[in-house]
Amino acid sequence: MVLNIVKNKLSASDIADYVKKVFDSSEVEIQKEYCVSVDISVTSKNVLHSLEGLKELEYYFKDYDVRIC
Numbered sequence: 001m002v003l004n005i006v007k008n009k010l011s012a013s014d015i016a017d018y019v020k021k022v023f024d025s026s027e028v029e030i031q032k033e034y035c036v037s038v039d040i041s042v043t044s045k046n047v048l049h050s051l052e053g054l055k056e057l058e059y060y061f062k063d064y065d066v067r068i069c
Contacts, residue, residue, distance in 0.1 A: 002031060003040045006063040012038040018060040022053050 005015050012033045019040050020028040026044035033039075057064060 001042050003042060003057070004037050004065040005040060005057075005061050006037045008061075008063070015061075016040055019057070022056045022060075 003019060005019075007015065012030050015038055016028050016030050019042060020026075023042050023044075026042050029041045029043075031039040031041040
């Protein structure tokens with residue numbers, strides 16, 4: 001899954017760290033950085049990403065999009 005998250009004055013690595021806290025059993029990588037947002041790739045084998053995890057992201061970020069790839 002790819003998350004596009006608005007930076008809101010955070011660095012891309014800080015955003016990746018927050019995503020890793022939520023999806024701690026997954027591989028989290030910065031896929032592409034834009035001027036105001038960053039694409040974060042979240043991958044894992046034999047694990048389903050829960051909607052609860054996506055909901056938890058709202059604690060850290062107010063503006064993000066999810067793409068399932």
